[in-house]
Amino acid sequence: NVRNDLRNIAIIAHVDHGKTTLVDELLKQSGTFSEHEQVAERAMDNNDIEKERGITILAKNTAVKYEDKRINILDTPGHADFGGEVERILKMVDGVLLVVDAFEGCMPQTRFVLKKALEQKLTPVVVLNKIDRPMARPAEVIDEVLDLFIELDADEDQLDFPVVYASAINGTASLKDDDQNDDMSVVFKTVIDNVPAPVDNAEEPFQFQVTMLDYNDYLGRIGVGRVFRGTIKKGDQATLIKRDGTEKTFRITKMFGFFGLKKEEISEAKPGDLIALSGVEDIMVGDTICPPEHPEQMELVRIDEPTLQMKFLVNNSPFAGREGQHVTSRKIEARLMTQVETDVSLRVEPTSSPDAWTVSGRGELHLSILIENLRREGFELQVSKPEVIIKEVDGVKCEPFESVQVDVPEEYTGSVMESLGDRKGEMLNMINKGDGQVRLEFLVPSRGLIGYTTEFMSQTKGYGIINHTFDSYRPRAQGHVGGRRQGVLVSMETGKTTSYGMIQLEDRGTLFVEPGTDIYEGMIVGEHNRDNDLSINITKLKAQTNIRSATKDQTVTMKRPRLLTLEEALEYLDNDEYCEVTPQSIRLRKKIL
Numbered sequence: 001n002v003r004n005d006l007r008n009i010a011i012i013a014h015v016d017h018g019k020t021t022l023v024d025e026l027l028k029q030s031g032t033f034s035e036h037e038q039v040a041e042r043a044m045d046n047n048d049i050e051k052e053r054g055i056t057i058l059a060k061n062t063a064v065k066y067e068d069k070r071i072n073i074l075d076t077p078g079h080a081d082f083g084g085e086v087e088r089i090l091k092m093v094d095g096v097l098l099v100v101d102a103f104e105g106c107m108p109q110t111r112f113v114l115k116k117a118l119e120q121k122l123t124p125v126v127v128l129n130k131i132d133r134p135m136a137r138p139a140e141v142i143d144e145v146l147d148l149f150i151e152l153d154a155d156e157d158q159l160d161f162p163v164v165y166a167s168a169i170n171g172t173a174s175l176k177d178d179d180q181n182d183d184m185s186v187v188f189k190t191v192i193d194n195v196p197a198p199v200d201n202a203e204e205p206f207q208f209q210v211t212m213l214d215y216n217d218y219l220g221r222i223g224v225g226r227v228f229r230g231t232i233k234k235g236d237q238a239t240l241i242k243r244d245g246t247e248k249t250f251r252i253t254k255m256f257g258f259f260g261l262k263k264e265e266i267s268e269a270k271p272g273d274l275i276a277l278s279g280v281e282d283i284m285v286g287d288t289i290c291p292p293e294h295p296e297q298m299e300l301v302r303i304d305e306p307t308l309q310m311k312f313l314v315n316n317s318p319f320a321g322r323e324g325q326h327v328t329s330r331k332i333e334a335r336l337m338t339q340v341e342t343d344v345s346l347r348v349e350p351t352s353s354p355d356a357w358t359v360s361g362r363g364e365l366h367l368s369i370l371i372e373n374l375r376r377e378g379f380e381l382q383v384s385k386p387e388v389i390i391k392e393v394d395g396v397k398c399e400p401f402e403s404v405q406v407d408v409p410e411e412y413t414g415s416v417m418e419s420l421g422d423r424k425g426e427m428l429n430m431i432n433k434g435d436g437q438v439r440l441e442f443l444v445p446s447r448g449l450i451g452y453t454t455e456f457m458s459q460t461k462g463y464g465i466i467n468h469t470f471d472s473y474r475p476r477a478q479g480h481v482g483g484r485r486q487g488v489l490v491s492m493e494t495g496k497t498t499s500y501g502m503i504q505l506e507d508r509g510t511l512f513v514e515p516g517t518d519i520y521e522g523m524i525v526g527e528h529n530r531d532n533d534l535s536i537n538i539t540k541l542k543a544q545t546n547i548r549s550a551t552k553d554q555t556v557t558m559k560r561p562r563l564l565t566l567e568e569a570l571e572y573l574d575n576d577e578y579c580e581v582t583p584q585s586i587r588l589r590k591k592i593l
């Protein structure tokens with residue numbers, strides 16, 4: 001007995017492969033949007049930062065109707081910092097829609113989520129999008145997807161995945177790669193025909209598990225999840241079982257279902273439905289909700305523990321006065337607390353100063369996205385260099401380690417191995433894939449990875465791909481964990497190159513330049529790359545600037561100087577320095593306390 005009127009799927013796509021366009025089109029063609037909404041909103045990915053960084057951060061729900069059926073579509077975050085969240089989202093669905101650009105093919109960034117989906121025995125449906133592109137190579141890309149599935153240990157049924165050839169932008173789709181005669185109904189039908197419908201056990205005692213949190217000023221904290229069993233009705237008595245097994249009884253007062261991009265209040269939820277529940281004060285990810293006479297806790301879901309922490313402090317403004325500063329502090333604190341309401345891997349703790357907090361998160365990306373959001377919302381603050389969280393395990397001081405996977409063209413393997421070696425990484429595996437690409441696997445202390453992405457992108461000229469997941473707490477790696485970088489120094493005054501030379505950045509923060517190179521405070525120097533122009537604002541010249549021998553002249557062209565990104569700023573911070581984050585910019589700044 002199944003709910004043939006319902007399917008739950010998660011969508012997996014590399015950035016720019018057309019996920020948003022596809023979901024918009026599904027909404028549009030199914031008439032789930034009203035005419036007005038079509039213009040006003042886009043389905044997923046509405047966060048600018050997500051777009052810029054090429055990842056999705058927060059899972060979003062979209063529900064589309066096709067004939068008498070409903071398909072719930074959940075977005076998946078594509079970065080390993082959010083591994084726990086990915087697992088929880090995948091627990092709510094029965095299938096995944098893998099959207100792949102018919103020209104670019106499967107990108108390694110989607111591997112992480114895809115692997116989890118295949119492990120959880122979810123049914124895949126592949127959408128080969130952008131089939132209209134003149135360079136599209138559908139047959140080859142399907143082979144690549146198949147190879148990837150095999151590599152990720154997909155089972156027989158999963159290898160037999162259905163393929164829809166689509167042009168989301170034209171609103172067309174087909175089961176064949178040589179025509180585009182149909183509309184998005186092909187996508188709907190393929191999902192409905194292949195993804196298993198939820199089991200209909202409406203008569204059994206209900207069981208619901210919170211897998212995500214939402215927050216709203218009026219409703220407070222909202223628990224989002226799937227009804228795994230039974231029927232929940234408004235007004236029902238229910239028991240909430242916390243992670244630690246403690247229970248509390250309450251009455252179901254407000255439930256919401258997803259319709260298009262919106263939530264609407266509902267009075268009854270059936271097996272397989274994805275719903276949002278409000279009115280339970282301290283509802284938390286992992287909580288089970290069931291009838292008081294059948295208290296049965298569901299298997300716990302994974303929540304990633306924070307491994308990295310930073311200090312956030314209010315920008316000291318000489319003009320603000322104590323009262324002004326106090327107001328700013330309260331605002332920042334309230335904003336951070338709202339974030340904690342929905343982000344289970346984030347911790348905010350007070351410090352001895354009322355104007356500073358210790359903020360802990362899953363990784364550098366996780367924290368920098370929060371900071372970048374605050375900046376865009378107009379907050380001014382300072383942040384410290386991130387530090388890993390040390391834990392005592394059996395009396396031994398341990399630090400977090402990450403398992404790191406690198407895919408690079410062969411010629412860059414040496415420099416990557418050297419850099420990760422400097423950062424106390426241990427190489428576990430090296431696979432030559434035979435097509436000029438090499439896969440390297442390392443175990444690296446998390447602190448060694450701080451700021452490494454920028455260096456990695458420059459040393460592999462943008463061709464490398466790096467992914468990491470938390471591995472374990474292990475005894476602290478001995479010695480210094482540092483990075484080194486070489487590049488061309490360019491000073492830019494009104495966009496012109498005025499002097500140049502070699503730079504070497506050592507120990508993250510000290511800049512070594514050649515003799516005769518003009519370098520002064522206020523100048524912006526850049527590292528010249530193929531398509532990545534790192535710029536550093538020189539705010540302080542240090543006495544120990546090392547002068548080395550010169551090399552011959554080179555002509556360098558530079559792109560327009562730009563401001564530091566947060567990752568870059570953090571990378572160049574010294575331990576006692578703070579990075580200033582204002583709505584206009586991010587810059588290095590000496591600690592003023």
Ligand code: GDP
Pocket residue numbers: 013014015016017018019020021022045129130131132133166167168169170
């Ligand atoms: P997302 O990052 O995966 O959400 O990708 P978007 O939906 O934002 O699409 C990325 C870019 O690809 C946009 O410029 C789209 O207009 C374009 N695009 C999306 N679908 C298609 C398609 O079927 N064909 C072509 N040629 N371009 C597409």
